[in-house]
Amino acid sequence: MNVAKETNSPSSLRLVLTLAIAGLVSGVAIIGIYESTLPTITANKARELREAVFKVLPGVSQMQALVYRDGELVVVDAPDKNEPVVYGGYDERAEFVGYAMPARGPGFQDTIAILYGYKPGEKIVVGMEVLESRETPGLGDKIYKDAEFVAGFSALSVEPEIFAVKKGTKSQPNEIDAITGATISSKAVVRIINEAHAAWSAQLPAPGSEPQLEAEEPVGTEADQ
């Protein structure tokens, strides 16, 4: 029985060839689907980002990416992958309105990524949008589903830093009502903003000397829907 099996078994070459061909065909198929979906995926991401920037910075109609290089903020078309970036928001007359700052940090379950609008002149946060979160459905996810909490970030002083306080006890401009039942998630959002603000505050130029809007930047040109 065993001997018969041995003689019937295909050569190693055939086994190797079968796997090699399967791998080759699979590789070609994967490259094909990657190449054909990439433009849509990139456009989706750019549109999402643009919508988020306009949401956290009311009154903004144009934006450009800014990175901190050699001691100053410079305008870039495509930031490097791991380079911290902020987005400058400008109104119709190309006047600077504020920064949209991406920030991330640990939440209750996983990393929370947010984008917040910051006006350096008044030193206030003017909007907050959660980009990525796996907080508990029904409790922690109120950090983006609870309209009252999100609205709390529409005029929030960052000096000296933001505090999350028990719901209904907000008395200072730098305090925000935490969500009942989602204290940890609320505090996480506040901490992420505080940390990002601390990290960036030294790198942002003095109010009034922000980088000028450079002619139509690429993110803004296509997605007008």
Place this chain on the structure above:
Amino acid sequence: MKKNQTHEEFIKGLWRDNPVFVQVLGMCPMLAVTNSAINAVAMGTATFFVLVGSSFLVSTFRHLIPKQVRISCFIIIIATFVTIADYTLLALVPKVHKELGAFIPLIVANCLILGRQEAFASRYPTKLAVMDAMGMASGFLLALLSLGAVREILGDGALFGVNLFGENFEPWVIMILPPGGFLTLGVILLFFNWFKFKKDEFLEDVAAAERSRG
């Protein structure tokens, strides 16, 4: 006769051999992504695509694949279809893709899919294999949807994101949390077993009655 068999291969996956409720396969995506009906449908559709595609290829090439390397070949085929599904969902429905997260690539590890290749597609002609895959995948989709619908209605008061009960409904939050998945699945499995038990009892009664008559 032939037509009946093709038909039968499709039907059995829906009810008699339902992959989730009878074979209890694919429990990981079953419990993880059924917190809303739309997620369940997206997951079910992706699995449908992968299972039918892989079964078709495996069955077509079943004489060409040496059996010593068959599992590796199955996995290569399945993984390719999963990658295609992954990128397609990311391009077409980025929001749903975000919700499903890591569970799309994990379809590769769904034992339902590899199980069907090994037990069915690699042994039967293409037509039967595709019917079997479609039946099993539809059964899986149906199971995901019934769990997802129950959990979304109870846990969120909505179905496919449409609010059903208005403002005064207090959502039963635990239903969309992981324990809710176990609770719902347990109740459904209980029902299936009770149904089977009752059916067997009924068939025994019928047989006994026939014996006493004869």
